[in-house]
Each structure stands twice: as C-alpha cells, then as structure tokens.
Amino acid sequence: MNHFPEAWGRPRNDVYGAYDHSYLQTSGPKAHTSSPAVTGTSVVGVKFNGGVAIATDNLASYGSLARFSDVKRLRNFGDKAMVGFGGDVSDMQYLDRLLDSMDIKENYSHHGNMLNAKNLHTYLAKVFYKRRSEFNPLWNHVLVAGFDGQGEPFLSSADLLGTTFSAPHLATGFGAHLAVPILRRKFPEGTPLEQVSKEDAVEALKECLKVLFYRDARSADKYSIAVITKDGIDLKEDEQIQGQSWAFAERIRGYGAQTA
Amino acid sequence: MVEYAVKAVENGGTAVGIRCKDGVVLAVEKIITSKLLKPGANKRIATVDRHVGIVSAGLVPDGRHFVSRARDEASSWRSTYKGPIPTSAIANRLGGYVQAYTLYSSVRPFGVTAIVGGWDTEAELPVDGQVGNGPKSGSGGKVEGAKAGGPGLYMIEPSGLYWGYYGAATGKGRQAAKAELEKLDLSSGNLSLADGVKEAARIIYVAHEDSKDKEFELEMTWISSVDGPTKGRHEEVPKEILEEAEKAAKRALEGDDEEEEDKGEGEQMEE
Secondary structure, three states: OOOOHHHHOOOOOHHHHOOOOOOOOOOOOOOOOOOOOEEOOOEEEEEOOOEEEEEEEOOEEEOOOEEEOOOOOEEEEEEOEEEEEEEEEEHHHHHHHHHHHHHHHHHOOOOOOOOOHHHHHHHHHHHHHHHHHHHOOOOOEEEEEEEEOOOEEEEEEEOOOOOOEEEOOOOOHHHHHHHHHHHHHHHHOOOHHHHHHHHHHHHHHHHHHHHHHEEEEEEOOOOEEEEEEEEEEEEEEEEOOOOOOOOOHOOEEEOOOOOO | OOOHHHHHHHOOOOOEEEEEEOEEEEEEEEOOOOOOOOOOOOOEEEEEEEEEEEEEEEEEHHHHHHHHHHHHHHHHHHHHOOOOOOHHHHHHHHHHHHHHHHOOOOOOOOOOEEEEEEEEEEEEOOOOOOOOOOOOOOOOOOOOOOOOOOEEEEEEEOOOEEEEEEEEEEEOHHHHHHHHHHHOHHHHHOOOHHHHHHHHHHHHHHHHHHHHHOOEEEEEEEEEEOOOOOOOOOOOHHHHHHHHHHHHHHHHHHHHHHHHHHHHHHEEEOO
C-alpha cells in the first residue's frame, strides 16, 4: 500500500502511469486577474465647440456570447464629467463605486465637488498604473469627457497599464481601429474646435457606432450617448442605431450559407 | 459625568430640526464671538453621505468628531450594502457610539447633543455599481406601487439616548424653541418644507430673544424629497430663500412686540 496520503484515491502510478500535469495544473501563479471575463467593447468620444460627446453600446459580452444587453457603460461623476468604460465589467463596477465614494467625500467640503474631468482622468490613470504595478490590473480602457480647469472641453483616455492619451476624438477597443480613421476623415488634423458643431460631433458618433455594429462581432445596436456642455450632461441610455443597410454583406464571400 | 456634558450642551447656540411632509430642515444660531470671524464661514451643519445632515449644540470639536464618525458609518454601510444608509440606522449607530463614551474611565462623554436629519429616498435607486436593469419580463420580486422612504429626524444626547422627533431643539434657547415647535402641530404631517424653512428661521430668532445683546448668524440646511428642490440631497438653503425667511422672522418678532404693546395700552385704558 502507498503510505503517502496525497496519492490516496488517485489512479495508481504503477498501473496507469504518472499523472500528466499539463492537463490540469495544480501549482503555479494564479492568473484569474490577467484576463477579463465579462467585457464591454468600444467607447467613442468627440470634442466639439463648447463640449464633448461620448458614446458606447449597451452590451456586455461573456467571451463571444452577447450576455447582458442593457448595460450602462457611460457613468457620470458628479454633474461635471462622464467616464466611458471598455473592458471588464466587474472592474468597471469597482471603479464606479470608487468614484461614487470619492464624489461623496468631495461634497463634504463647502465648495461641493470641485473635481473636473481632467482631475478625474489623472486620478484614474494613477489608479490603473498602481494596479498594473501590483500585477493586479483593472482590465479597462476608459475615456474621460468633460471640462478642464480652464473650462475648455476635455477628452482623454487611460488604459489598464496607466497609459494616457489625448486627442480631439478618441476611441477604445475595436473602435481604435475602426472609428478613429472615420473620425480623422471627418475632422482632419488641425481642424479648429470652433468649426466642429455639437450636431456634427453627435452625427459622427452615430456613424462610428453603426460601422462598429457592422464590423465588430462583440457590439450591439442599442447604445448610450452623452453630450456634455456647460449647461450640464444630456445622457440618453436607450438609443437604437438608425438607418442600417446590410446590402454590403451580399458581396462578402467565404462564410455562412453561400454555396459559391 | 454625563450630567456635566449636558451642562456644556445647555450653553451652546440653539439648534433646531423640523421634520416636514416633504423634507427636513436644520437650523442653528451661531453667536458671533469675534468680529474677526469671516461671515458665512465656519459652518456648523455638516453633510453625511448625500442625504443626511447633522447639527449639534455644545462643544464644537466634539461635534466635529461626531460627524466624522457618522461619515465613517455611512461609508461602511455603503461598502456592505451598496446603498445609502437609512436615517434610522445612522441614528442607531451614533447612539451606540455616544453611549460607549459613558462606559470607560479613560474617556469622557460627548459634550454635544446632535440633531440628525435625513431623507430616505422613495425612488428605486440602483445598487452602487449596478450596470444594468435586468430582464424586462418576470416579476423579479418587486411589489408594484409599494411606498418606501421619507423624512427622518433624530436627536442624540450625551448619554447616548436618542429618540425620533417631529421637531427637535437643543442648546441655550431650547425651551423657547420647543414651545414654538409644539405650536406647529407637526404630528399631523401637513407642514411643507417651504413653510418649515420659514418656521425654523423664526424659531431661531424667537429663541435668541433671551440673549439679545449678542449678535448671531443663522445657518440653515434642508433635505427635500427626490422631486423637491434638493432632489433628496442635504444642501444649504439657497441664499435668497434664507434671506427671505430671515426677513419674515424679523417681521414676525416685531409684530409680536407691537401686539404686546397694544395689549398693554388697552389694559391701561380699561383701568
């Protein structure tokens, strides 16, 4: 009889051969923080004359399964700023609670919450950087939209490594590949912000979301859009992508039920 | 020891709280101890979470510590239950905290009587961090049309004793203030928040009559229902409304004086 208790109840090595640990590893580092489970896809944002517009779809995917279809991925911070979240949804919930508790604490001062979008973006980027340095990253890529200390429209991104990037128009995830070229064509480099109207910005976002719905298999046709101006935040959370045309799909060959 | 703490409270500026049908008002009389103090600074009413306000009479630093504890309790409630703390629960937690300071030889009791006012939301709030609404079909255990929330007003004494009140008063002018509060018939639940603000201002002015030689500043905050002016949050009463309430309070006091004088003359005439 084998006198080592760890071997009891297992197939005998002398009969079945040694257990192949490549099937199920029992040791080694835990890795469940280094891959997201339920995820949101692109966030798209555009600065315009007097404000910022930002949009996401309302989908949270579980791998390739469209798991949750009414998820609010645009979150407001006080009445000053919006954050659009791409990436892991549970990490987004954590950040939402973190920002909520910060908003409550800021309101204890008699000036109220004085933090603007720029302050918020700096803070979030530092949280991301701290967490990636602990090898326990928050698996998100966010856009922060609002105003900076001078009252100018502000739009900037921060990712799971703590990398920050600013531009007059931004997109995360699949949108960084698909939406940014569209936005660059609509608003070429050097376009003064004064020449971009609110309507242009909103129209551009809607077109980006439509293209993303055509081409990104992790996207949905229900979306949220927030327009941030000096008057406040206009947030719509149950919008539908309009004017879809799938005619182009006829010409795509190589998958599906086609025979030729 | 507790008796001495109560003595400290008895000399603080008068504080009142009124529980109205659509909100809660808190007001405090701040005696101006020096002309070098900036008017409007040095607030005495503090916000806890978003929907609770605390005003205290007695030792100001003890009041600050009390508020700090209340904020910790509110934040720990949020981290446990992912939602705002009910006013009754925060009063209970604070009552327990204050009482603990009567038990040990190493600490002294709190030198404050605090009035805690809040509004428990009647709307269905999302859980903190909630990302969606869930499925549209199926009951989800919801009771349609169930009423929840409403105003809450509690007063916590140095012994740790706390009661819920329709109208609460503490500090130097509490006797006069309580007499005025009793005239309002608060238990019938008819007083609106807008009228409550005016009454609170008037009561602080009435309570100040006994120490008329000292100047004072009126600080007032309110918490309305979700569809009211503060949307369920604890906020300072806006300047215009505060000034209007103060004017009305002064007018009411002068009116009273004139009436008394008239009466005096009348009686003399009869003689």
